[in-house]
Amino acid sequence: MAPVSTSPELANDAVITPEKKNNLRLVIVASSVGTLIEWYDLLLAVIMANILSMQLFPAGGNNFIETLGIVATTYLIRPFGSLLFGNFGDKIGRKYTFLVSLLLMGGATFLIGCIPTFEQAGWVSPILFLILRLLQGLAISGEYSGAVIYVAEHAPQNKRGFYTGFIQTTSSIALILGLVVVFSTKSIMSEESFNSFGWRIPFLFSAILVVASYFIRRRLHESPVFAQLKSEGKTSNSPVRETFKTKKNIGLILGAIFGGNAAQSAIMQTNQFITLFFLQRTVKLPDTTALLIMATGILLAGPFFQIFGALSDKIGRKKVILPGMILGLIVIPVMFYLFLELGNPQRLDTIQHIDTQTTIIFIGLVFMLTLSGTMVYGPMGAFLMEMFPTRIRYTSMGFVYNVGNGAIGGSTPVITELIKSSVVIGFALSPFIGLVYPLALIIIGIVVNIFFVPETYKNDLSD
Template sequence: MDNTIQQPKNNILTVIIASSAGTLIEWYDMFLAIILAGALSVNLFPADGSSHFLETLAVVASSFMFRPIGSLIFGNIGDKIGRKYSFLLSLILMGASTFLIGCIPNFQSIGWAAPILLLVCRLMQGLAISGEYAGAVIYVAEHAPANRRGFYTGFIQATVPIGLLVCLSVIFVTRTVMSETDFNNFGWRIPFLLSSVLVLLSYFARKKLHESPVFEELKKAGKTSKAPVKEAFTTKGNVKLMLKAIFGGNAAQSSVMQTSLFVTLFFMQRAVKIEETTVLLITGVVTLCSAYFYQYFGALSDRIGRKKVLISGLISSLILIPVSFYLFMQIGNPDGLTEVHSISTEATLKIMGISFLLSVAGAATYGPLGAFMLEIFPTKIRYTSMGFAQNMGNGFIGGATTFVTEFIKTSFVVSAFMAPFIGLIYPIFLVVLAIIVNVLFIPETYKTDLTEEENVDTSNARNAGNSLSEV
């Protein structure tokens, strides 16, 4: 008689819904401060007649800078205690941080404590999202069939545009139901405060889930890592793999995504001078229409491989980024107007179409990336290794794109023609670097066994050695 106690299993649909919903909410929280940077600069910085938009972006970008540290903290928890516990903790931290941003008194009330509190909340958000994304992708993948990892993790990838869409919708509705003055005075707080309800619902849905079966088997066998952070940096070949993951995918992917979403949004607002409601409408429609392609490209990578899809997206982005921004200016402001203006329906549709193509290219870089990232690292240090590589590339390097592009535009003296576009050299450089690294150094991973205890580089070397000995 078999007395083995069967570990309770999660339904894959339940896993996807609970994991995706939580990640969607966390992206919603993360994006709010970026989109409302203008309102934050007015309320939480001194009203001294000068624009504090760049300083606000710097504070907002601080969350991306802090994410590599958070990835080591949550990776350590996820690899030692469990995937589920780690991303429950990250969800609570994100929800609390976002709610508190909506509670910060304005600069007139508490002075410089206002931007300092914003900075503290953004650092907490950076810590939270660093544990959330990697945990959700790994949790889903470790439940998924081997030949459908890209398909299932693609739902996690799609939470980025959907989270942004929810964010834009809440802001748009809030702006619509009140005057511009009321929104700038107190209405901007509402989207931050509302997120607490969504976070609580997601938390209780996730709490019902069981631990990942792959991790549970490793734990029962007594093979979990005792020091995940140390092993991530000392395991043979693992640092090299993290570097490949950072510069071969994550940094460029994040930069392309930031460029297609936020750099585009700010460019149309601040350079093309299009009315804000029109800009939000364009961004919202494009985000909605492109959301499907994140999951589509993840599924496609199950059939033809991660590299082919990723490189195609990178090459498309390299072409579309400069072309798109040039056309945004030519279509949206051909006369070089310096004041905010409306544009025709035809011009709006043209800009939507161009922006959509750029977003689809971004989806091709992001769709397969989650599956690719988790496949190159061994199970016992997967959370820590993937989290650090993802947050260093996606957060620290690529996540700074919005701030760096604005900083370059305001710091470099170039011709009047080049001035609005000079910031694009940053995402273009990262894309070119990723193409080179992918072509020359990145292994294909889509047939990797997730229970394999070796990383991809070590396994490839062993297999090559076995082949030679057979000869």
């Protein structure tokens, strides 16, 4: 197969000479920081769904669900974005593709901070919000897969899980960063000022982070595995068509989506957002208390992404991912039951203040569910990319991740809210009915992982 023609600038990266090899530490830092910023940009609108529902939609109506609906479009468009960016990543290269995704994400996030309110522009406001969220969805669909593949193609085979674990932990760090920025912004101004203009600051702040990350990433060169493939003229002319050409690859795609990826997203979406909304809207805790519980529990579990990624290098990906899904299946119903029973047992519709002991218990519960997420997500990046050959790795992995983690698992917040608002059930169970969706995805993930998904940790990436 003839090599894909490229510009002289890109062709220069095709052969990695000694002076153009990347320093592994720089690869990890540049990839991780860029991915962290993109997750911060993507998750910020979910963290601020309450205020956005008041600012960008008309008064009255179920604006919170409408806001989550627009947020969900970001996840629904990601499979299409993965084919677009995957096509470029498998033809042109990993480095340039996730440089473009970084700038696209940063620009869209900055512009969300500039959207006029509904009072100022009417329905133009939610329409602009929708357009910018779709652009964010396209951006993240190209970012994550490229970053994981880029790091893994530089890493030694026996440390791929450990090194890609740095990419995996960025979503949780980004959530904490978002919570800290929002909390800090709220703390330095009155509630009236925050509702008037302060809510824009966390979005505008993203521009500084994106510019810094862009200049760091520009110092990188192409990954050695892809550069070797390119120099030999073995890159794919049609990565999308080749991805869906064989029954074997389609089987791997379906197994990867339903054998862990969708379940992993359901666990983390439940941990990060369903928990936050539940504490704020059902348990009725003050925002500061809910944010403190979330940030502390997630922060304490942060190092375990690397720990479980490294463990999967030694014993295999499935032996870590499967117990993580089982733990999530147990923790989720117990956690939400205790939240309500300890935090608001009488189900009052007024703000509830909890004592220090209860706060510590809640932090422990969040820690346990986050731990489950680290067991599944820590090895997941290496697990997914090891399934597919180099020539179509970006496209295949990107599609798997953005269908499972994006469209299916990423819709968890809006689907749980829709179930809660539309399913009529007894008073005792009504606050929990939405959890059937993430629990169902986890059960499916356990069954498919056991019977249909191969082990991958000894796979050769150059094959």
